[in-house]
Amino acid sequence: MARNRPIAAHIGRLSRSKVKAYRGLFKGIKKSDAPAKPEESLTKEVTVGGEKNGGKRLVPTKKAALFYPAEDVRQPKKSRKTHHTAKLRSSISPGTVLILLAGRFRGKRVVFLKQLPSGLLLVTGPYALNGVPLRRVNQAYVIATSTKIDVSGLQLKADINDAYFAKPNTSRRSDAESEFFADGKPKEKAAYPEAKASEQKNIDNVIVEAVKKTENVAKYLKASWVVGRALSRRVNGNYCFHVVGRRALFTETIQGLSAAFLDSAIGLPYPPEWPAYTTTIILTGILSRITIFPFLYWSWKRERRLEENVLPYLRTYHAKLKSKAVTEIEGTSNNPKAKEFFNQAVKKKLSEKRKELLKQHRCSPWLTMAISSVPQLPMFVLLSSTFLYISNEPGSVFKNEAIFSLQSLSHPDPTAAIPVMTGLISLATTETSHWFTNHGKEDVPKLSVNNNNEERQITVRPTRYIKSVIRVLALGRVILTFLMPAASAVGVEKTVENWIT
Structure with a gap:
């Protein structure tokens, strides 16, 4: 169809439902009548043996159900598919730097460590550099970069698996009086386990030592990845990031200043207790006055x-x-x-x-x-x-x-x-x-x-x-x-x- 021109290989501009709506064949007058279906009889006559049984008997063509539900509840369709571990993408290997696209740390760069039995990826920031702890992520929501870090010296424990990230079962209050008086109070936050904190420090030490061997990799991991509005365009309801729109001079200037500001905030040697971006804002104001x-x-x-x-x-x-x-x-x-x-x-x-x-x-x-x-x-x-x-x-x-x-x-x-x-x-x-x-x-x-x-x-x-x-x-x-x-x-x-x- 001419209006459904292709936008990619085997992908048209319109979906099948929209093509059907545009064609409107369902509005046409149907001149031929459907053939009449023969009426199905509810009973049939069968011959039975025995002198006292009458010789013939009417029996229903369909047997009545043995169980009738009290409510008309649809039963979910049972899936007979076998769950297999997702195959790891060829571009992802231990030490590959990934970009997270979803979740709390979206836009952060992390280091891939291994694939868990569930198919999820085990990654870390490391936490000492950009604040991303050990996490599980789906490989469908990451971008693999060409940057790799040598993590051959890292020995992960066998207990770091999917059960490692399971939430502990907290005992609920059984006393109704205590529940009544505790209503409205903030829940007590459980302390982070010392074993997990020490394991995170050990992993961070190995990765940070590997990061220091290559120049500017630490700054690269600290920097966030963002797709700006000027780098994307909405096409048929979807964002196509490979299309670069026209940018005015003022927008280009603001984007350049933003990139320079972020690079300065990451690159300047501030003390650890100073907030980097707030300090850079104050420093920028002082430099503007100068x-x-x-x-x-x-x-x-x-x-x-x-x-x-x-x-x-x-x-x-x-x-x-x-x-x-x-x-x-x-x-x-x-x-x-x-x-x-x-x-x-x-x-x-x-x-x-x-x-x-x-x-x-x-x-x-x-x-x-x-x-x-x-x-x-x-x-x-x-x-x-x-x-x-x-x-x-x-x-x-x-x-x-x-x-x-x-x-x-x-x-x-x-x-x-x-x-x-x-x-x-x-x-x-x-x-x-x-x-x-x-x-x-x-x-x-x-x-x-x-x-x-x-x-x-x-x-x-x-x-x-x-x-x-x-x-x-x-x-x-x-x-x-x-x-x-x-x-x-x-x-x-x-x-x-x-x-x-």
Whole structure:
């Protein structure tokens, strides 16, 4: 059928049921009638012996059942298939590194040890490297890689079989009173057996020694395997991972930054007690501030020139103009029209002088604000998008990262501690940023000017334009970080805590 074109060898685009529905042959009018079936008689006549039996008798054609169930329950069909141990794939041998595709540790790389009698595969991380203990996995849910580790020196005990992983039978409470009072209490977690823990350590020691013989294999086992959304496309309801879709420049940039972040978190030599990914997030925020520090220093120098060179001169110049205007106004007998005329003339001359000084000292307020704010916006967007991309990936490494009150970096902070901290840092930085930058104000003489509007035009500082805006945005940051994953929230906090306002 033309519409059921093949998508692979012996595989069509449509299933048999869909082909039947599309053809619609069942809707056609059937002109021929089915032949009439002969009626089956329920009894038949048989000849019986004996003079007193009548010679003939009617007997039923089908014997009645000896047992009738009380309910019409369908009996399951009994399978007569013989259960055989699954054949091990040729690509899997002892020491092969496998990628888990399902289960709690999906996306992790593990080392294959042996095949158990049930057909399941015995694997381990090892636990000392990536946290995967001895486990049984189905070979249908693993990907075999070309990487192999020499495990010839590992001697597994005979008791490590399927019964080794069986759960122990726990005795239930038989007392109804104890069950009633224990309702709602968390169940006591049984301690992990010491024998299994020691066996895990012995296996880890052998595998880790073999891993150290080859460079970068330890980092390879620690890294998680993830298929991103850009690497898959949905075709006929199924994901085809061999098809690579088109990626925009921004998406490629985010994916590259995500890969670099994960490599840095794994490769940097952090102490064991430090959470690797959280530490890398904080370190990334500090490095981002160092990157844009030249722009912040340039903006700070321009602001210093404005405060030390332009504003003191404008105050002195304004006082001279005002005293001269007062003398002229007194000569006109305080005429209101003359007073308004001289005030407008003072404002015009003051504005012209201000533009001249700003151009001479290269300290325009609006350009100063742009220099300090614009470079931070791309850095903020890139870092937030990178952390959000990693958090939304299936099998994200942030899911198992916990710090303080955060149980996972891939979920929002349930205690709202980080959002509130971000808002407080923004407000505190806004209010205290110029405690140590207003140098030279003590040398400027205080002038008593009656016109407050003119004084405000002289003493205004460029960053005060955005102080009120940042106070409002602090509330927006609290709401934003409350909704985003904790990893992005930590990155936002490190990005905004040093804003120069």
